[in-house]
Structures are given as C-alpha cells and as structure tokens.
Amino acid sequence: EDQVTQSPEALRLQEGESSSLNCSYTVSGLRGLFWYRQDPGKGPEFLFTLYSAGEEKEKERLKATLTKKESFLHITAPKPEDSATYLCAVVVGSYQLTFGKGTKLSVIP
Amino acid sequence: DAGVIQSPRHEVTEMGQEVTLRCKPISGHNSLFWYRQTMMRGLELLIYFNNNVPIDDSGMPEDRFSAKMPNASFSTLKIQPSEPRDSAVYFCASSLDMGFHLYGYTFGSGTRLTVV
Numbered sequence: 028e029d030q031v032t033q034s035p036e037a038l039r040l041q042e043g044e045s046s047s048l049n050c051s052y053t054v055s056g057l058r059g060l061f062w063y064r065q066d067p068g069k070g071p072e073f074l075f076t077l078y079s080a081g082e083e084k085e086k087e088r089l090k091a092t093l094t095k096k097e098s099f100l101h102i103t104a105p106k107p108e109d110s111a112t113y114l115c116a117v118v119v120g121s122y123q124l125t126f127g128k129g130t131k132l133s134v135i136p
Numbered sequence: 137d138a139g140v141i142q143s144p145r146h147e148v149t150e151m152g153q154e155v156t157l158r159c160k161p162i163s164g165h166n167s168l169f170w171y172r173q174t175m176m177r178g179l180e181l182l183i184y185f186n187n188n189v190p191i192d193d194s195g196m197p198e199d200r201f202s203a204k205m206p207n208a209s210f211s212t213l214k215i216q217p218s219e220p221r222d223s224a225v226y227f228c229a230s231s232l233d234m235g236f237h238l239y240g241y242t243f244g245s246g247t248r249l250t251v252v
Contacts, residue, residue: 061240070140070227070243071179114179116240122167122233123192124241126179 030054031117033127040134043104048130050115051097060098061124062091063114071114105134140244142228148250154216157247160209161230169241170203170213171227179227185211186233197222218251225249 030053040046052060059078063071075084077093084091088109090101100113112131116124141160149155161168170182184192185205193203200219205211215222225248229241 063240068245070229070245073240073242076240116179122169122184122186122231123181128178 031115031125031127033113033115033130035130036128037131038133040102040105040132042106042134042136045101045103045105047102048100048113048132049097050100050127052115052117053096054117054119054125056119057117058120059118060093061116061118062089062098062100063116065112065114065129074113102132105132107134107136110134140228140230140242142226142244142247144247145245146248146250148252149218151219151251152217153251154214155218155222155249155251157213157226157228157249159211159213159228159244161211161228162242163209165230165232165242166208167231167233167241168205168211169229169231170211171229171243173225173227173246182213182226215249218249220251223249223251 032051034049059076061076062074064074065071075091080093080095082093088103092099110133112129114126114129116126143158166187168185171179172182173179182195183203188205201215203213225246227243227246229243231241
C-alpha cells in the first residue's frame with residue numbers, strides 16, 4: 028500500500044529560525060510529488076511539483092527537494108505569515124494524489 | 137478567475153437527513169475531484185471525474201454517497217441518509233488533465249459538514 032508520512036506533526040519556530048519539513052514515501056512508480064500549503068478554513072494551495080530525484084524548486088523563502096525516498100521543504104528565515112499546514116502528496120497513476128497528514132508550522136514573532 | 141467555488145461553506149444537519157454539496161470548477165478544467173478531510177484520516181479522494189464522466193469512485197465510503205457531474209461547470213456530492221461519522225470538511229478540486237496533472241489541483245475552500 029502506498030504511504031506518505033510527514034514529520035514532524037507540528038513545528039514551532041521563532042521568526043528567522045530556518046528549518047526543514049520532511050515527507051517520506053513508499054510507493055511504486057512515483058510520477059511526481061506535490062507540496063501544498065493549507066491555511067485554516069481554506070483549501071490546500073499548490074506550491075511545487077517535483078518529478079525526479081535531485082530536483083529542486085524554490086519560491087520565496089521555501090525550497091523543496093526530492094530524493095528517491097523522501098522530500099524536504101526547507102524554510103529559510105521564516106516569517107509569521109508562513110504559518111500554515113504544509114501537505115505533501117505523491118502521484119502514482121495519472122491522477123491519484125495520496126496525501127500525507129501534514130505538518131502544522133507556527134512561526135512566532 | 138474566481139477559482140473553484142463550493143457551496144455551502146458550512147452545513148449542519150440532523151442524522152438521517154439528505155445533504156447536497158455543490159461545486160463549480162475552474163472554467164477549462166476537464167478533471168474534477170471530491171475529497172474529504174478529517175483529523176484522523178487526512179485528505180481522502182472520494183471520486184474523480186474526467187470530462188464529466190466518473191472514472192474512479194472507489195473512495196466513496198458506501199452507497200449513501202453519490203456524486204454527479206451533469207456538465208463541465210457543475211458537480212454535486214450527495215449523502216443520503218447522513219450520519220454523524222460523515223462530519224468532515226469536503227473539498228472539491230479541479231485540474232487540467234494533459235496526460236498528467238502538471239500543476240496539481242486547484243482546491244475550493246471546502247464545505248464543513250456537521251451531522252448531529
């Protein structure tokens with residue numbers, strides 16, 4: 028069975044304190060890995076797609092990387108507005124996204 | 137573009153009642169998904185439509201759940217009869233399928249369903 032595990036479940040950072048979120052997966056035939064951001068009361072918002080090991084994508088203070096077994100979302104010098112739940116999802120077939128349960132990030136001013 | 141529009145935003149109903157959730161996908165998107173989100177199980181795919189045709193409904197919990205997509209701009213998810221364990225946030229998402237959903241899905245803001 029395809030599995031996606033995110034860690035930690037929750038993370039509290041001081042403003043400016045860089046860190047990484049982890050997404051490990053056990054799937055057969057990975058076609059892509061997605062990162063989403065979800066704010067309270069809203070739907071997930073697309074951030075990145077990664078397709079192959081070694082690939083990296085950046086957006087503002089966020090950088091996503093992919094290996095054969097896991098993906099990291101690095102947050103550099105976070106700000107309070109980066110507080111959200113970050114979800115990763117893997118694609119095995121052509122459309123089926125299997126989501127992890129997310130990491131709830133809180134950035135304290 | 138207004139994005140994916142869901143209604144209602146909140147729904148409180150009594151056990152045994154019928155509930156209908158509605159979704160308007162992004163114009164031009166040919167794929168539509170219904171997801172359910174709970175604390176325990178996270179986001180789960182319920183059903184997937186492509187060009188208005190249901191392709192995969194293996195995630196629909198049981199016969200109490202049904203979904204339709206009569207045209208490219210509208211879909212409904214119906215629960216009849218509703219039960220307290222159906223309480224969750226239901227998301228609709230749409231995407232442009234070019235053989236692979238390159239840009240992920242665009243999610244609506246969800247409907248928070250509470251069955252008492």
